[in-house]
Amino acid sequence: xxxxxxxxxxxxxxxxxxxxxxxxxxxxxxxxxxxxxxxxxxxxxxxxxxxxxxxxxxxxxxxxxxxxxxxxxxxxxxxxxxxxxxxxxxxxxxxxxxxxxxxxxxxxxxxxxxxxxxxxxxxxxxxxxxxxxxxxxxxxxxxxxxxxxxxxxxxxxxxxxxxxxxxxxxxxxxxxxxxxxxxxxxxxxxxxxxxxxxxxxxxxxxxxxxxxxxxxxxxxxxxxxxxxxxxxxxxxxxxxxxxxxxxxxxxxxxxxxxxxxxxxxxxxxxxxxxxxxxxxxxxxxxxxxxxxxxxxxxxxxxxxxxxxxxxxxxxxxxxxxxxxxxxxxxxxxxxxxxxxxxxxxxxxxxxxxxxxxxxxxxxxxxxx
Numbered sequence: 001x002x003x004x005x006x007x008x009x010x011x012x013x014x015x016x017x018x019x020x021x022x023x024x025x026x027x028x029x030x031x032x033x034x035x036x037x038x039x040x041x042x043x044x045x046x047x048x049x050x051x052x053x054x055x056x057x058x059x060x061x062x063x064x065x066x067x068x069x070x071x072x073x074x075x076x077x078x079x080x081x082x083x084x085x086x087x088x089x090x091x092x093x094x095x096x097x098x099x100x101x102x103x104x105x106x107x108x109x110x111x112x113x114x115x116x117x118x119x120x121x122x123x124x125x126x127x128x129x130x131x132x133x134x135x136x137x138x139x140x141x142x143x144x145x146x147x148x149x150x151x152x153x154x155x156x157x158x159x160x161x162x163x164x165x166x167x168x169x170x171x172x173x174x175x176x177x178x179x180x181x182x183x184x185x186x187x188x189x190x191x192x193x194x195x196x197x198x199x200x201x202x203x204x205x206x207x208x209x210x211x212x213x214x215x216x217x218x219x220x221x222x223x224x225x226x227x228x229x230x231x232x233x234x235x236x237x238x239x240x241x242x243x244x245x246x247x248x249x250x251x252x253x254x255x256x257x258x259x260x261x262x263x264x265x266x267x268x269x270x271x272x273x274x275x276x277x278x279x280x281x282x283x284x285x286x287x288x289x290x291x292x293x294x295x296x297x298x299x300x301x302x303x304x305x306x307x308x309x310x311x312x313x314x315x316x317x318x319x320x321x322x323x324x325x326x327x328x329x330x331x332x333x334x335x336x337x338x339x340x341x342x343x344x345x346x347x348x349x350x351x352x353x354x355x356x357x358x359x360x361x362x363x364x365x366x367x368x
Contacts, residue, residue, distance in 0.1 A: 139177060140185070140362035143170045147351055147358070154348050158204045158302050160196050163351060167193040170354065181364055188357040192349070199349040203342060204299055210339050211296050214314075217332050218288050222323045223281045284321045288314055295339075304343055311340045 150166035167189055174186045291314035298307035315336045322329045 139173065140182075140358045143173065143185075144355060144358040144362070146170070147354060151348075151351060158201070158299075158348075160199055160201060160348065163196050163349070164193070167196060167351065167354070181361055185354065185357040185361050188353040192351045192354045196349045196351070201348060207299055207339055207342055208296060210335055211292055211299075214332055214335055214339075215289060215292050217328060218285050218292075221285075221318070221329055221332060222326045223284070223321055224323050281321075284317065288317050291317065295343075299343065307343050308340060311336060311343065315340070 147163075147166050147170065150162040153162035154160055171186070171189045171193065174182050174189060291310045295307045295310035295314065298304070298310060315333065318329065318333055318336065322332075324330070324333075
């Protein structure tokens with residue numbers, strides 16, 4: 001709204017200047033001429049000055065009125081801008097109020113979460129402290145349990161590999177711990193590990209593999225009274241002379257070879273081997289297989305005396321009923337002798353020192 005314009009200044013009326021007192025008119029009788037100022041219809045100098053002043057005043061009033069009008073327009077524009085800015089400020093204030101309320105709500109939710117996190121942190125600190133207090137006892141108990149399981153596995157399998165793995169794991173875990181009370185455990189583990197490494201026990205897997213090899217060769221071993229079998233180790237092609245050129249020479253050579261095979265003179269140390277029939281040879285082979293299977297089962301059961309007895313019986317049967325001059329028989333006998341040499345009764349090393357040290361460490365940790 002535009003402000004009302006100020007009231008116009010009242011126009012200043014120029015008062016006619018005071019005229020000097022008129023001189024006494026000259027009588028016509030005197031005969032003097034009339035003055036120009038006394039002519040009718042001509043304004044005087046004072047009136048002209050008054051009109052000039054009035055015009056200047058009117059011009060000043062007009063200039064003042066224009067200036068006041070421009071000031072009123074400027075004030076109206078500034079008032080309109082101030083009104084729009086005040087509306088925007090009220091809108092922004094309402095938005096800021098809403099955002100403040102939302103921020104206060106989120107802050108309250110965050111305060112609740114911070115309180116929950118503080119409670120959770122306190123619980124975690126208590127749990128960590130509890131774990132730190134029981135860490136040594138738990139470590140000693142875990143290592144003791146692992147060593148006992150490894151010892152049982154070694155007893156079942158007849159191998160020291162489970163004990164070696166358990167002792168190496170215990171050595172690493174004890175070395176990683178900073179508890180000085182586990183120093184005796186580290187020394188005991190090192191001592192038992194060295195003793196287990198140097199232990200001399202039967203290589204059950206290797207011995208079983210060699211027994212299986214002998215079992216596969218039993219069916220190919222020649223018996224002592226086998227007829228028509230090569231005994232000297234040379235082939236017939238190397239022993240026979242060159243083939244004859246004519247047909248009657250070839251025929252005579254074949255007849256001679258057949259006649260030579262009909263009669264064979266040899267020296268047999270055991271007379272009973274010469275009376276062995278083909279059916280009896282089958283049962284001799286099966287008996288040898290049963291002896292080898294018995295030695296295999298005895299090794300799996302860690303009954304080394306029974307295994308050595310079965311291996312000795314198998315070696316005796318091999319030397320009695322089979323051809324000792326055959327290379328296959330000699331290879332089987334050599335392999336059986338090696339198996340008997342590797343089969344010895346050796347107790348598995350114990351880890352009692354480590355178990356005792358772990359028990360003492362666990363008791364000291366629990367008493368703390």
